[in-house]
Amino acid sequence: MDLHLTDKIAFVAGASTGLGYATARALAAEGCRVAVCSRDEARITDAAASIAEETRQPAEMVLPLVCDVTDEAAVARAIETTAEQFGALHILVTNAGGPPAGTATSFGPDDWQAALELNLLSTIALCRHATPHLKAAAADEGLGRIIMIASAAAKEPIPRLALSNTARAGVLGYMKSLADDLGPEGITVNAVLPGYTRTERLNDLADSTRADTGQTREEVFAAWAENNALKRIGTPTEFAATVAFLASNPAGYITGTALPIDGGRSKHLL
Ligand SMILES: NC(=O)c1ccc[n+]([C@@H]2O[C@H](COP(=O)([O-])OP(=O)(O)OC[C@H]3O[C@@H](n4cnc5c(N)ncnc54)[C@H](OP(=O)(O)O)[C@@H]3O)[C@@H](O)[C@H]2O)c1
DSSP states (O other), X not given: OOOOOTTOEEXXXXXXXXXXXXXXXXXXXXXXXEEEEESOHHHHHHHHHHHHHHHTOOGGGEEEEEOOTTOHHHHHHHHHHHHHHHSOOOEEEEOOOOOOOBOGGGOOHHHHHHHHIIIIIXXXXXXXXXXXXXXXXXXXXXXXXEEEXXXXXXXXXXXXXXXXXXXXXXXXXXXXXXXXXXXXXXXXXEEEXXXXXXXXXXXXXXXXXXXXXXOOHHHHHHHHHHTSTTOSOBOHXXXXXXXXXXXXXXXXXXXXXXXXXXXXXXXOOO
16 A cells, blocks of 8 residues: 655654654655654664664655653754754654553652653643644645554553553543544544553563562563463554554544554453
8 A cells, every 4th residue: 555655744752762763764664754853862863863774765864853842842943843854744743751650649749740741741742833834734735644652551541550541541632632623624633552562661661560570571571462362562663554554645534543552452342
């Protein structure tokens, strides 16, 4: 299937590693020019170079930007730089790291504030600043897409991930509201909900579980895999392929959806 993404412009947040990196690579492989951001200059510069190399694209097709997505002014600058340097913005992928593990009663006000800033308010800031550019791209070229990377926890809370469970549910409420607002402009707005997928974040979560249970990392992974239908942990590449499809022209009638990419872990019907 031709995704019609050649020469389209994408911004992928939290892209120096993991799901963001894989998403930026998938979009670049489809011919997009991609701006990628993270907090660390060396990491994001290396990531941009690797994406260009892995996808055999010229280096200038992948633009590294230093941006902490919890800093609204930095978000505004990063989005403006992307639109200025590439001339437009068709696709926004919101993303950041995940908050620490713990139960609902184990955190204080600063932890809740930080988690909501990292996973909910950053999503809103990125969308607010990207929206004028996405409206122009949808009007001029018929493509405007927002994809929010959230978590399977948004639909089915995960034990000991109270901060994530709470912030991700907020993302889905915002996603549904924004889909209604931007639908008449021809912009689709969706969320993707990763289940257990092999990244640095998953290693960190496994290590925090090991500390409680005394299992090896691989035993923790095996127990998580046992809980889904496919009995394995997912890969960033298969996650990213779904995001690239949602970003594409053929996905134009999908909006307001929260799509689990979790190997069948979620057991809810709706
Ligand atoms: N992997 C899974 O199994 C899984 C499952 C469910 C949900 N999720 C969620 O999906 C998201 C991505 O997961 P992942 O596994 O790819 O995480 P990861 O391996 O920890 O990668 C997170 C990425 O975000 C960047 N980042 C972190 N904080 C940032 C900030 N404030 N501003 C800008 N960039 C920031 C990091 O780069 P720098 O350090 O260079 O800034 C890194 O590139 C997370 O929210 C995670 O909780 C993951």
